[in-house]
Amino acid sequence: MKRICIVLLLLSLVAAAAFGDNSVFYPVRVDVVKIFAHGQGLRVLYRKGVNGLADVYIPAAWFVPGGKAELVRADDDPSFPYMTVFYKEGKFSHLRLYAKASANHDTWGVLPPDQGAGKFDVEEIKLQF
Numbered sequence: 001m002k003r004i005c006i007v008l009l010l011l012s013l014v015a016a017a018a019f020g021d022n023s024v025f026y027p028v029r030v031d032v033v034k035i036f037a038h039g040q041g042l043r044v045l046y047r048k049g050v051n052g053l054a055d056v057y058i059p060a061a062w063f064v065p066g067g068k069a070e071l072v073r074a075d076d077d078p079s080f081p082y083m084t085v086f087y088k089e090g091k092f093s094h095l096r097l098y099a100k101a102s103a104n105h106d107t108w109g110v111l112p113p114d115q116g117a118g119k120f121d122v123e124e125i126k127l128q129f
Helices: 002-019
Strands: 024-038 041-048 052-061 067-072 082-088 091-099 108-109
Touching: 041 108
Parallel strands: 024 108, 067 091
Antiparallel strands: 024 041, 024 082, 041 052, 082 091
């Protein structure tokens, strides 16, 4: 009986190592409070810690196939909106923004043109915690 338990334990360890997640990316998920549309991109207001808020500016040029950002829109998922930022070797790689499909939803807004001037000239996303 003891040998069978040891063999099963070793097999489970080998299986876990063989089928484990070997991703080179480190994902960080944050809850999004509001997304503001702007001619140059999106301003995303997200939760920081327990009571804090922070924002990031995502250039519109990133939202292209193979770009640094992807926008996923749906209305049937109650966890939306949220954002996952992927880091590779400690540096920003790309992000996915999950948002409600309808622009009329409370989580969408419009950023006035004068408030976003120059803030979308970024090369990477640095989240605040």
